Amino acid sequence: MIGLKRSYRGPQPDEHSYPSTNLQIMSITKKKDFQLVKQFESLRDFHPGIAGLENLQNNAFTFLVGNGFPTTKEEEYKYTGITKRISESMPDFRKSAQISGLAQKTKTVDLPSWPEGTNIIVTNNGYFESELSSYDENDISILPISKLDPPTLASSIGTIEKSEKDAFSALNTTLFEDGLMVQIPAGKRVESPIYLIHYIQPGNDGHCVFPRVFVNADKNAEASIIEMDVFLDEKPVFINSVSEFRVHQNAHIKHYKLQDGHKSAITVSNTSTDVHRDATFTSVVLSLEADMIRNNLSLNLVDGSCEGNMYGLFLLNGRTHVDNHTNVAHTQAHAVSNELYKGIMNDHSRGVFNGKIFVYKEAQKTNAFQQNSNLLLSENATINTKPQLEIWADDVKCSHGCTTGQLDDEALFYIRSRGIGKEAARTLLLYAFAGEVLDYIEEEAFKKYCEKIVNERLGGNH
Amino acid sequence: MLSIKNLHASIEGTPILNGINLEINAGEVHAIMGPNGSGKSTLASVLAGREEYEVTEGEVFFKGKNLLELSPEDRAREGVFLAFQYPVEIPGVSSTNFLRTAVNQVREYRGQEPLDAVKFLSLMKGKMKLVEIDQKLLSRALNEGFSGGEKKRNEIFQMAVLEPTLSILDETDSGLDIDALKVVANGVNQLKSPDKATIVVTHYQRLLDYIVPDFVHVLFQGKIVKSGTKSLALELEEKGYDWIKEELSGTSA
Numbered sequence: 254m255i256g257l258k259r260s261y262r263g264p265q266p267d268e269h270s271y272p273s274t275n276l277q278i279m280s281i282t283k284k285k286d287f288q289l290v291k292q293f294e295s296l297r298d299f300h301p302g303i304a305g306l307e308n309l310q311n312n313a314f315t316f317l318v319g320n321g322f323p324t325t326k327e328e329e330y331k332y333t334g335i336t337k338r339i340s341e342s343m344p345d346f347r348k349s350a351q352i353s354g355l356a357q358k359t360k361t362v363d364l365p366s367w368p369e370g371t372n373i374i375v376t377n378n379g380y381f382e383s384e385l386s387s388y389d390e391n392d393i394s395i396l397p398i399s400k401l402d403p404p405t406l407a408s409s410i411g412t413i414e415k416s417e418k419d420a421f422s423a424l425n426t427t428l429f430e431d432g433l434m435v436q437i438p439a440g441k442r443v444e445s446p447i448y449l450i451h452y453i454q455p456g457n458d459g460h461c462v463f464p465r466v467f468v469n470a471d472k473n474a475e476a477s478i479i480e481m482d483v484f485l486d487e488k489p490v491f492i493n494s495v496s497e498f499r500v501h502q503n504a505h506i507k508h509y510k511l512q513d514g515h516k517s518a519i520t521v522s523n524t525s526t527d528v529h530r531d532a533t534f535t536s537v538v539l540s541l542e543a544d545m546i547r548n549n550l551s552l553n554l555v556d557g558s559c560e561g562n563m564y565g566l567f568l569l570n571g572r573t574h575v576d577n578h579t580n581v582a583h584t585q586a587h588a589v590s591n592e593l594y595k596g597i598m599n600d601h602s603r604g605v606f607n608g609k610i611f612v613y614k615e616a617q618k619t620n621a622f623q624q625n626s627n628l629l630l631s632e633n634a635t636i637n638t639k640p641q642l643e644i645w646a647d648d649v650k651c652s653h654g655c656t657t658g659q660l661d662d663e664a665l666f667y668i669r670s671r672g673i674g675k676e677a678a679r680t681l682l683l684y685a686f687a688g689e690v691l692d693y694i695e696e697e698a699f700k701k702y703c704e705k706i707v708n709e710r711l712g713g714n715h
Numbered sequence: 716m717l718s719i720k721n722l723h724a725s726i727e728g729t730p731i732l733n734g735i736n737l738e739i740n741a742g743e744v745h746a747i748m749g750p751n752g753s754g755k756s757t758l759a760s761v762l763a764g765r766e767e768y769e770v771t772e773g774e775v776f777f778k779g780k781n782l783l784e785l786s787p788e789d790r791a792r793e794g795v796f797l798a799f800q801y802p803v804e805i806p807g808v809s810s811t812n813f814l815r816t817a818v819n820q821v822r823e824y825r826g827q828e829p830l831d832a833v834k835f836l837s838l839m840k841g842k843m844k845l846v847e848i849d850q851k852l853l854s855r856a857l858n859e860g861f862s863g864g865e866k867k868r869n870e871i872f873q874m875a876v877l878e879p880t881l882s883i884l885d886e887t888d889s890g891l892d893i894d895a896l897k898v899v900a901n902g903v904n905q906l907k908s909p910d911k912a913t914i915v916v917t918h919y920q921r922l923l924d925y926i927v928p929d930f931v932h933v934l935f936q937g938k939i940v941k942s943g944t945k946s947l948a949l950e951l952e953e954k955g956y957d958w959i960k961e962e963l964s965g966t967s968a
């Protein structure tokens with residue numbers, strides 16, 4: 254156990270003003286929204302940020318004020334007006350300070366019943382919480398990003414996720430003050446999963462949280478990492494996270510992410526991964542309760558013979574809106590990627606899926622598969638789905654498909670004709686549809702937990 | 716047990732059944748035969764409660780209850796079972812879980828205690844022997860990737876587990892080779908009892924060599940136009956359906 258605490262500095266006097274003339278000129282282009290940039294009061298006190306990351310954070314800040322946030326006029330955010338949603342629903346754009354008395358507040362939280370010896374890493378509104386964390390120091394090393402030495406910082410943070418790619422990534426990069434550096438040493442197989450539990454609770458001072466994670470899996474390392482945002486109340490909150498993974502040669506990392514918040518939670522997450530030779534990275538993302546979620550997931554298969562897998566399940570109701578944008582780049586020969594995203598939309602909810610696969614000229618013998626399947630359960634539910642394949646190599650196997658439909662009446666009748674009630678039959682079918690993604694979760698306790706909440710959400714009680 | 720009176724049914728406005736009358740008593744096996752499109756499968760579907768069909772006239776009573784007022788699940792719980800002509804593949808739903816849910820919902824309806832996993836397993840094991848079905852098949856997703864014969868055998872297995880009072884076999888023999896047919900028929904015969912009844916809807920007389928009917932009815936243009944014993948089926952096999960059509964046009968002319 255390491256004990257490090259970082260006190261929150263709180264909002265500072267207005268030290269830095271915006272380059273306002275610049276903003277006025279730029280705001281005439283409709284693709285960008287500069288009002289929201291202005292709203293982020295925290296931007297004014299982002300200096301000095303993290304020692305050793307001044308350039309990175311400065312550049313992100315400059316990019317952000319120069320480019321603004323995307324509106325729905327911008328192709329990448331065409332179906333997801335998240336800039337507007339954030340602008341309209343956050344009462345306050347400052348950073349949330351750390352939650353006080355967190356240990357007490359977390360006692361009643363429903364978490365997976367993980368076995369003894371599981372690695373638990375806790376963050377408190379994005380800040381590392383060592384006292385609530387417990388893990389095997391022989392297996393992994395955890396450090397708060399704010400305490401990393403400059404060479405480590407320079408070789409990790411911002412080297413995989415390029416903040417010029419996305420305004421929200423730039424926002425996180427500008428404003429984050431802490432986060433987790435998870436290191437898995439070479440040759441280490443971490444037997445117990447590593448839970449990253451992010452406790453979220455907006456305070457009176459601000460409603461924005463900027464979690465940041467970097468995972469460095471050294472050569473031949475193996476681990477499963479489970480990330481969960483755990484909300485301690487249902488006040489409006491904007492979570493803007495960036496996670497970076499470096500999966501070195503022949504390392505094998507599974508990353509599970511559960512997004513199950515509440516109807517006033519908005520999340521934008523950017524996850525970028527470099528996968529090296531013979532390495533595997535598997536991502537499983539479950540998105541349930543939220544106001545709006547936008548996930549940008551990028552897998553860079555930077556060398557040959559590696560594998561990247563992306564699986565996702567989104568079960569939406571009410572007016573929840575979940576957008577998964579994924580991107581896999583095959584840069585060298587003999588790499589494999591698999592992708593399956595499934596969505597069930599009810600009520601007025603909306604799902605968005607965009608799957609990009611790039612196969613570069615050198616990436617011969619690539620195998621890339623993508624599938625997106627959706628069920629719409631109500632007249633007013635929507636899915637916008639778009640596969641996007643760009644292939645420059647000539648000896649590859651790539652396939653993609655997407656389906657959108659409703660529950661199969663014939664299957665429903667078949668089940669009912671055996672004495673199973675209509676609601677139970679629906680649940681059975683929906684659960685079967687969702688189960689294909691849940692089956693990719695290999696950690697027992699987490700899988701059980703997910704099965705339970707998915708089943709409840711689908712109306713089941715068996 | 717089952718009393719069908721002047722049953723009319725249509726699908727999307729097209730009448731298919733045009734006044735069916737049929738009485739079935741406990742212990743009886745009734746075969747329903749007829750050319751393609753005569754309404755055989757529609758009759759089976761209407762009895763099981765398929766919602767695409769609209770009953771426009773007539774009534775069906777099952778053990779004194781108005782069957783047409785019951786949902787498909789309640790009909791099953793009352794003891795009606797339809798072995799599907801085309802059993803549905805349901806990926807992701809394990810056969811075992813599915814059947815256990817079904818059995819327990821039926822038991823709950825009848826005010827019986829649910830079966831625990833152990834008891835259910837022993838019930839399954841017994842019935843598996845009866846219909847000669849392989850355990851491997853049941854550990855897979857329901858009907859997914861099953862051959863035609865495996866699907867039909869699974870229907871009979873489900874029937875065995877659910878122990879219905881009235882079994883309706885909708886062209887269960889279609890597409891089966893003689894070995895598979897024997898297995899299916901043998902399963903049906905083993906489940907026969909004096910307090911149960913069976914309706915066998917078939918296109919071929921062949922099945923009736925193995926499941927011997929007490930009565931044979933010929934359905935044509937949505938009506939039962941001829942009823943008889945097993946010998947009627949043999950006659951149909953020999954002469955086809957044309958003579959019945961001719962006979963009909965003769966009487967109507």
